[in-house]
Amino acid sequence: MKKEKRNVDLLVLSDVHLGTFGCHAKELLRYLKSIRPKTVVLNGDFIDIWQFSKRYWPPSHMKVVRHVLGWVSKGVRVHYITGNHDELLRRFRGFSLGSFSIANKLLLRLPQGEAAWIFHGDVFDVTMRYSKWLAKLGATGYDLLILLNRMVNFVSVRLLKRGPVSLSKKIKHSVKKALTYINDFEETAAGIGIANGYAYVVCGHLHHPQHRVVENGSGSITYLNSGDWVEHLTSLEYHEGAWQVYAYHDTDWEAESGEEPEDPTDAELFRQLIREFNGLRPV
Numbered sequence: 001m002k003k004e005k006r007n008v009d010l011l012v013l014s015d016v017h018l019g020t021f022g023c024h025a026k027e028l029l030r031y032l033k034s035i036r037p038k039t040v041v042l043n044g045d046f047i048d049i050w051q052f053s054k055r056y057w058p059p060s061h062m063k064v065v066r067h068v069l070g071w072v073s074k075g076v077r078v079h080y081i082t083g084n085h086d087e088l089l090r091r092f093r094g095f096s097l098g099s100f101s102i103a104n105k106l107l108l109r110l111p112q113g114e115a116a117w118i119f120h121g122d123v124f125d126v127t128m129r130y131s132k133w134l135a136k137l138g139a140t141g142y143d144l145l146i147l148l149n150r151m152v153n154f155v156s157v158r159l160l161k162r163g164p165v166s167l168s169k170k171i172k173h174s175v176k177k178a179l180t181y182i183n184d185f186e187e188t189a190a191g192i193g194i195a196n197g198y199a200y201v202v203c204g205h206l207h208h209p210q211h212r213v214v215e216n217g218s219g220s221i222t223y224l225n226s227g228d229w230v231e232h233l234t235s236l237e238y239h240e241g242a243w244q245v246y247a248y249h250d251t252d253w254e255a256e257s258g259e260e261p262e263d264p265t266d267a268e269l270f271r272q273l274i275r276e277f278n279g280l281r282p283v
Contacts (some may be wrong), residue, residue: 005036009111010238014043014120014204015228017085018061019052022230024248025060031235031248032067040068040076041106043204043226044083044120051085072100079106083120083205107198112241114199121205124185182208186223190214193221200224200243202236209234209245
């Protein structure tokens with residue numbers, strides 16, 4: 001029995017890393033088909049331009065892009081915020097077409113009237129700012145680690161009948177400096193948000209989903225991180241005044257007769273977009 005789509009006022013996705021081996025595009029597509037969002041924020045590293053290769057772009061990755069464009073063609077507001085892995089798009093900040101726009105950061109007024117400051121978060125990464133080649137080398141190593149992790153989990157789940165393991169999470173949590181960096185990142189972002197009087201600060205970049213209240217001598221703020229679709233398969237959902245960290249599970253979405261509904265073809269999608277753009281009026 002096909003489940004009804006859930007209504008979501010605001011969806012925040014980050015660190016999808018389309019175009020890499022670690023991206024769980026099939027799972028993401030199932031999740032996207034299970035919801036009906038009013039506004040979508042792609043908070044950086046949606047497409048991994050750093051590691052993009054014409055030799056690796058599976059159909060499932062293209063289907064994710066087409067699904068998001070399908071939302072745009074229907075008038076769903078989609079904000080693309082740039083990150084470090086898709087930094088080439090920063091030259092297009094301010095671009096807007098129909099219900100789609102590109103920005104480096106976003107101050108969004110939520111339905112309840114509260115302000116959410118949304119940005120990717122790589123601005124706080126000293127390695128990114130001063131040793132970009134080292135950051136890119138680390139990204140390549142991370143992708144290889146994810147590939148190794150998939151092989152390990154195949155043996156663990158299929159052959160040994162044990163649960164999956166996350167090598168990258170184990171490495172991160174075993175390195176004290178990594179945990180200190182995450183905490184400093186969150187405290188810094190929250191501190192700036194508090195100083196500006198925002199109710200929420202929403203980041204990505206860390207691949208570390210989070211939803212917590214941060215306090216300092218000047219006040220408090222809710223810090224949120226949408227995680228990623230490489231390890232955690234998480235997003236942020238805001239609906240009817242409440243935030244939640246959504247974590248994907250295979251049982252959360254079922255298609256009728258076990259088959260996923262087809263996305264529109266490229267030709268159909270193009271015609272939909274043209275109709276949308278032809279209907280634009282000056283504001």
